[in-house]
Amino acid sequence: MIALYLVAAIAVFAAVRVVIEQKTGRKLPYANVMNFAVAGTIVLLLDHPLSLVAAAAYFVGSTLEANAVASTYAGGMKR
Amino acid sequence: MIVALEVAFGLVALLGAVSTALVRDSYGKVISLGVLVAGIVPFIVDRGYLDVAVAVSLIAPVVTIFVLMAVRRAEA
Amino acid sequence: MLGEFLHILAAATISWILFVTVDILFRLPEAGGVSGASAVARDIEAGGGALAGGTMMGNIVCSPDASAGTLLAACGVYVAGIPGGLAAALMVFVGNRICHDPGYAGTTGAVLATFVVYAFTLVGFAATDFIAGMVIAILTIQGLSHTHASRLLDRLWRIRQ
Numbered sequence: 205m206i207a208l209y210l211v212a213a214i215a216v217f218a219a220v221r222v223v224i225e226q227k228t229g230r231k232l233p234y235a236n237v238m239n240f241a242v243a244g245t246i247v248l249l250l251d252h253p254l255s256l257v258a259a260a261a262y263f264v265g266s267t268l269e270a271n272a273v274a275s276t277y278a279g280g281m282k283r
Numbered sequence: 284m285i286v287a288l289e290v291a292f293g294l295v296a297l298l299g300a301v302s303t304a305l306v307r308d309s310y311g312k313v314i315s316l317g318v319l320v321a322g323i324v325p326f327i328v329d330r331g332y333l334d335v336a337v338a339v340s341l342i343a344p345v346v347t348i349f350v351l352m353a354v355r356r357a358e359a
Numbered sequence: 360m361l362g363e364f365l366h367i368l369a370a371a372t373i374s375w376i377l378f379v380t381v382d383i384l385f386r387l388p389e390a391g392g393v394s395g396a397s398a399v400a401r402d403i404e405a406g407g408g409a410l411a412g413g414t415m416m417g418n419i420v421c422s423p424d425a426s427a428g429t430l431l432a433a434c435g436v437y438v439a440g441i442p443g444g445l446a447a448a449l450m451v452f453v454g455n456r457i458c459h460d461p462g463y464a465g466t467t468g469a470v471l472a473t474f475v476v477y478a479f480t481l482v483g484f485a486a487t488d489f490i491a492g493m494v495i496a497i498l499t500i501q502g503l504s505h506t507h508a509s510r511l512l513d514r515l516w517r518i519r520q
Contacts (some may be wrong), residue, residue, distance in 0.1 A: 261341055
C-alpha cells in the first residue's frame with residue numbers, strides 16, 4: 205500500500221516541476237518522471253494481466269510523444 | 284479508489300489543464316496536454332476499463348503528433 | 360511499515376545500479392540516438408550540466424531504455440511471474456523500434472531485470488517494492504537536479520572509458 209502512495213506523491217511532485225520549469229528541453233525529463241510514476245500506478249492499482257499491456261501502451265505512447273516534441277523542438281532550434 | 288489518490292491525480296489533471304490554458308509557449312502547451320492525459324488515465328484504470336485505458340494512451344500521442352505538425356507550420 | 364519502507368529503499372538502490380550499468384555499457388552517453396536527445400542535452404548543458412550526462416538523460420527521455428525495461432519488467436513479474444517479465448521485454452523491444460532507436464539497451468535491461476526481480480522475490484522482497492523503487496531511482500536521475508545528475512553520469516562515463 206505504501207508503494208502506491210509513494211508513486212502517487214512522486215507523480216504530483218513531477219507534475220508540479222513540469223509546470224514550474226520554463227525551458228522546453230528541461231521540461232521533458234520531469235515529464236518523463238511523471239510518465240514512469242503513472243505507468244507504475246496503473247499496475248499497482250489493478251492486478252490483472254491486461255494492466256501490464258495498459259502500462260506498456262501508456263509508457264510507449266508517452267515516450268513517442270516526448271520523442272516527437274523533442275525532435276520538432278530540435279528542428280525548430282536549428283533553423 | 285482511495286480518497287488521497289483521487290485528490291493526487293485530480294490535482295495532476297487540474298495542473299495540466301490550467302497550465303495548458305495559461306502557458307504562452309506552443310511546446311509548453313503540448314507538454315501540458317501530456318500532463319492532463321497522465322492525470323486522467325489512473326481514473327480510467329481504477330474503474331477497470333483497461334481496454335479504454337489502452338485506447339486513450341495510444342490515441343493521445345497520435346493527436347499530439349498532429350498538433351505538432353500545426354505548431355511547426357505556424358513557426359515556419 | 361518501516362520494514363516495507365526499507366525494502367523499497369533497497370530495491371531503489373539495486374535498480375539504480377542495474378539500469379545505470381546497462382545504459383553506460385551500451386554507450387548511451389556517447390551520442391544522441393535521435394535528434395531530440397541532443398536538443399535536451401544542449402538545454403541541460405546551458406543550465407550548467409555536463410554534455411555526456413545530458414545526452415544520456417535525453418536518450419532516456421526519447422526512447423525506452425534500460426530504466427523503462429526495469430520498470431516494465433518489475434510490473435510484469437508482479438502481474439505474471441517470469442513470463443510476464445519476458446512479455447514486458449518484448450513490448451520494450453517493439454517500443455524501441457517505434458521510437459526509431461536502433462539499440463538493444465532496453466531489451467537487455469528488461470531481460471536482466473526480470474531475473475533480478477524474480478530472484479529478489481524469492482528472498483522476501485515484493486515485486487511492488489521494485490516498481491516503487493524504480494520510480495524513486497528515475498526520480499533521482501531526472502527529477503531532482505539536472506545539473507548534479509548530469510555531472511555524476513559524466514563522471515561514471517569517464518570511468519568506463
